[in-house]
Amino acid sequence: MRSLLAELAGVLLGSIVLVSIALALLPGGEGTWLDRVLEHLATALSLDFGYSQVSRRPVMDTILDAGATSALIIASTAALLLSVGVPLGVLAAQYPGSRVISSTRRLVDSFSSLPVLVWSTLIFVWAAATLSEPLVGTGRSDRGVSVVSAAVVALLLGDRLLADIVRRVEISTREILAEPYMRTVRAAGFGVRRHLVRSLVPPIADLIVSRSLFLIGGAIVVERVFSLPGLGFTVVDALERAEQDKSLVLAAALALVMIGLWFRVVRYAAVAFADPRARA
Amino acid sequence: MVSIPGAPRRGRGSFAVAAVLLGLLLAATVASFRMEEESSQPDLRFQPPHIGFLQRALWQSPAHDVEITTDLLMNETETRRQVFRSVPSSTAVTGRPYQYHPEATLPVDGYSLRDAPPGLQVDEATGQVSGTPTLEGRYDVVLEGRLQSGGRVEHRFPLFVDQRFLPLGTDKRGKDVSLRIVRAARYILLPGLIAVLVGVGGGVLLGALAGFYPGIIQRVANGLMQGIEAVPGLLLLFLVAVISGFNLYIVMVMVGLILLPETARSVAERVESFRRRDFVEAARELGMRDRTILWVEIVWHNLRPLLVARMAQGFVFAVLAEVTLSYMGLGVQDDGSLGSMLLEGRTAMAGARESVVWLVLVPVTALLLVIAAFSLLERGALARWERAR
Numbered sequence: 001m002r003s004l005l006a007e008l009a010g011v012l013l014g015s016i017v018l019v020s021i022a023l024a025l026l027p028g029g030e031g032t033w034l035d036r037v038l039e040h041l042a043t044a045l046s047l048d049f050g051y052s053q054v055s056r057r058p059v060m061d062t063i064l065d066a067g068a069t070s071a072l073i074i075a076s077t078a079a080l081l082l083s084v085g086v087p088l089g090v091l092a093a094q095y096p097g098s099r100v101i102s103s104t105r106r107l108v109d110s111f112s113s114l115p116v117l118v119w120s121t122l123i124f125v126w127a128a129a130t131l132s133e134p135l136v137g138t139g140r141s142d143r144g145v146s147v148v149s150a151a152v153v154a155l156l157l158g159d160r161l162l163a164d165i166v167r168r169v170e171i172s173t174r175e176i177l178a179e180p181y182m183r184t185v186r187a188a189g190f191g192v193r194r195h196l197v198r199s200l201v202p203p204i205a206d207l208i209v210s211r212s213l214f215l216i217g218g219a220i221v222v223e224r225v226f227s228l229p230g231l232g233f234t235v236v237d238a239l240e241r242a243e244q245d246k247s248l249v250l251a252a253a254l255a256l257v258m259i260g261l262w263f264r265v266v267r268y269a270a271v272a273f274a275d276p277r278a279r280a
Numbered sequence: 281m282v283s284i285p286g287a288p289r290r291g292r293g294s295f296a297v298a299a300v301l302l303g304l305l306l307a308a309t310v311a312s313f314r315m316e317e318e319s320s321q322p323d324l325r326f327q328p329p330h331i332g333f334l335q336r337a338l339w340q341s342p343a344h345d346v347e348i349t350t351d352l353l354m355n356e357t358e359t360r361r362q363v364f365r366s367v368p369s370s371t372a373v374t375g376r377p378y379q380y381h382p383e384a385t386l387p388v389d390g391y392s393l394r395d396a397p398p399g400l401q402v403d404e405a406t407g408q409v410s411g412t413p414t415l416e417g418r419y420d421v422v423l424e425g426r427l428q429s430g431g432r433v434e435h436r437f438p439l440f441v442d443q444r445f446l447p448l449g450t451d452k453r454g455k456d457v458s459l460r461i462v463r464a465a466r467y468i469l470l471p472g473l474i475a476v477l478v479g480v481g482g483g484v485l486l487g488a489l490a491g492f493y494p495g496i497i498q499r500v501a502n503g504l505m506q507g508i509e510a511v512p513g514l515l516l517l518f519l520v521a522v523i524s525g526f527n528l529y530i531v532m533v534m535v536g537l538i539l540l541p542e543t544a545r546s547v548a549e550r551v552e553s554f555r556r557r558d559f560v561e562a563a564r565e566l567g568m569r570d571r572t573i574l575w576v577e578i579v580w581h582n583l584r585p586l587l588v589a590r591m592a593q594g595f596v597f598a599v600l601a602e603v604t605l606s607y608m609g610l611g612v613q614d615d616g617s618l619g620s621m622l623l624e625g626r627t628a629m630a631g632a633r634e635s636v637v638w639l640v641l642v643p644v645t646a647l648l649l650v651i652a653a654f655s656l657l658e659r660g661a662l663a664r665w666e667r668a669r
Contacts, residue, residue, distance in 0.1 A: 011510040021523055022519040037551060080569035114650065115600050118644055121622055125640050126631055224608055226628075235515065236608050239522050247517075256512050 003273040004268050008261050013058040013106025015257040016044045018253045044250055054238050054245040062234065065249045067259075070230035074218050074259060076154035085162050086204065090196070093177070094276065109163050114219045117155045122224040143230075153226065157218045161211055165204065172203040201274035216256055231255050294660035301653030308465035315463055321454030323417055324626070324637050327440040329457075330371045330450040338638045339370060343421045353388045358579040363425075364435050372397070372413050372441045380409040382435060399443045426556050448642050451621075452628055457639065461646050463616045466598055468650060471532040476600035478536025482585060484579065485542025490544065491551030492509075492574045501548070505541035513538040516520040517601055521610045528602065528612050539594050546590070548582065554578045585665035592658035596651050601645060618643045 029036050043049060049059035085115035088108070092101050176182060177192070177200045185195055208215075220232025227233065235252045238245040328339035368380040378400060382391075383405070393409060397419050400411040405520035409427060423435040442450075448457040490501035517534055524530035551574070554560065563573045579587075606613035606619025615624070625639030 007632060011506070014507050015510045018507075018516075020520070022516070025523040026519075027525075038563070113646075117619075117622075118603050118647060121607075121640060121644065145340060148474075159433060174588075192286065213509065213512050216512045221604055221608075222516050232514075235518060236610065240609055241519055244522070253511070253515055253519075256515055257396065257510065260512065 004264070011261060011264075013258065016041060016198075016254065017245065019250060019253045019257075020044060023250055026244060026246065028244065029246070033255045039134065040246070040250055043247060044180050045272050049247045049251045051058075052238075052248045053235075053243060054241060054243055054248055059247050059251050062188065062248065063231070063255050066229055067255045068251065068254070069228060069260065070216075070219055070223070071227070072231065073107045073153050073157065073230060074215055075225070076151065076220075077158040077215060078207040080154045080158045080160055081165050081208070082204075085165030085198065088168050089166040090173050092166065092170045092198075093173035105166060108159070110168055115155060117219050117225070118273045119159065120222050123152065123156060124225055153222045156222055157215065161208075161215065164207060164211065168203055168207050169200060172200055176200065200203060209263050211265045216259060220256075231259075294656040294663065298653050298656035298660060300550065302511060302657070305469060305653060306466060308462045309469045312463045312466040314355070314645075315459065318416055318455045318459060321450075324440060324442055324450055324454040325452050325453070326371055326634065327442065327446055327450040328585070329638055330373070330446045331448075332369065334448070334638065335370065336367070338641065339635060362434050368409070368437050368439075368491050370438050370440060371446070372439060372440055373445050374416055374443050377412050378410065382407045382423060382425075383407075384425060384433075384434070385602055387428040388433070389428055390426050392424045394422040394424065395419055397439065416443055418439045422436035423604055429515075437588075449638055451624060451639060456622075457642055460616065460621060461618075461642060464621065464643075464646065465620045466514050466616045467528065467602055467612060471528050472595040472598040474532040475535040475539060475601075476594040478533050479539025479584060479594045480543050480587060482536065482581075483540045484547050486540065487547025488574055491548035492555055492570070492578075494552070498548070505544055508537055508541050514601075514604070517605060518608070518610055521605055526610065526612060527562060531602070531611075532598060535598050536594075539597055543590050546586070547579075550583060550586065551578055554582060585661040588661035589658045589665070591663050592654040592661065595654045596658075599650055623645075626652060 005209070020037050022032050023040050024036035031039070047060070049063075052059045052062055055062040090100070092105055095101055131159070173196065176196055179199075180190060182195060186194055219230060220235070222228070223230040224236055231252045235249055235256075238248040238252070239246040250252060292634045310585060324634075344601065362388055364382055364384055366381065366383040369378070372378040388407065390404050391402050391407035392404065394632065396402075396409070396411040398414055399414040399418065400421075400530065402410055402423065404411050407423065409421075409423065417440075419441065421437055421439050421441045423433070423437075425433045427433060444456060446456050446458065448461070451457055484499045486504070490498040521531050522535040555578070559577065560573055563577055568577070602611060602617060603619035603622070606617035607623050608619075609623070611617055611619055615621070621643040622640060625636070625643065628636045628639050
């Protein structure tokens, strides 16, 4: 627990310093470069981001709304990955000769070979050409995100990770089933599913954490393509303006880092729940 | 050992296809630096591809309509018929012959032609439009037929006449899309090379040292990697793009830094496993220095396929990063990048009256071919790695 807290604090402080330095390097602003860095550091540490000229609302309100949208997008993607990827990987390991499963896996692999940007643009073009109601957001944070938009975005964002999850679960399942303790479980007449699921938690959690930055980056892209009012949309919007809203960028960047940290916390909790050795 | 599901078994074919695609990319890159900027021709914008099958597949214009005069409209059965089965080509090149044979489903006594470009005539009996157009521009041609039943029928179609043969049509400024694709090559290979040099070169250096000398070097390398990985890479790229004034080469150094931790980690893992192998002990017994063992025996002799695979992945990442930044409006500030083309195509699709779907599909296809080239290279390298194991 102590090591986790130290890791989280280190990452958070490092991010604040890095983003503050980067923002101080942006053109404009008063005082020396060091003054600007210190000013951004003070803003980030006091959480007093002030009023946004871009969204014409307090920065914290904008970030809370946008953060909820981004969190919804990322959570839907994670839910899709776990609900489809894990069963498919386990089945692929248990029934390696099955044509249905191998075809499904091939389909997942081929979908994952397309980058998120290409997928998103093609879906956007298809939706614009065929659907009566366009599949896009309004870019306004007070409108929220529809369930259909969240589902489509999750599919777009998750397809690349889905192939990774299936592959990792398949390898891990085979390894776990070959372990001596699993043979003992079988010989004793117990079901293997409970032990298998618990043993799969650490590798899946590790994979999702290692790909969390990709997930966040992908969320930024799809938010922009579909004009969904998330954190990524907010950052790009604030940077694109002639009068760059640095406080808004700083707050949105920190919110994105916090989402990344949240993945680490969930991984820690999941591994502690599944593995008694980790709890000890 | 558990085999890797989906790992490639053979790589020779992948290498061959990758070599062809990369050769084309190299040729396009060389050509892109010799090309001059095209001037805008707004009158000839949104021309469909001149290649026949692409035009038929991608070009749908509401102007390809048949207008029937009031006389004929009185007979409802006939109005429901498609009077002309044929669809003319909507593009022509000045100085080259153009022909169109209309196929009418109703008996037509004679034809006349209106609003056609100079140089085109109609055969009054058969309706065949032919000739060599001499003046460029967009024309809304009307081919009028006098029906035996007494009515008249008008066959309207747009005709773009250009001095150039445009295999992939034109964009919203009348610029040749195929030339724009070639021009985009300058933002792929060289910037990607910078990212790969920083990401894979730095990653190998850091990873090899961290794997071979556990202790303080490993801890420093791990700290550095965690620092880079703390902030989402795309966010850092946005900031660096704005700070550098959208300087692509500086952005690519940042892309390399984002690539660095994963390369370093995978190299470190493998170097660490090789460090305990017998051949390393044997090399030490033979009096080889640690430096030679690390860089020659381990990295050069054993990790080459892995490095080629990482380089290919690095190129793909760099290309996608550049395209994404340009798509977001934070990339190179001219219209040469594939990302800018994608964004333009997307915007044009939302507002255009006619189908301009090729403006999205062409850059997407080009992007996929580039990714395929590097992915096949990676696949070939991984197959060689598997065989070597």
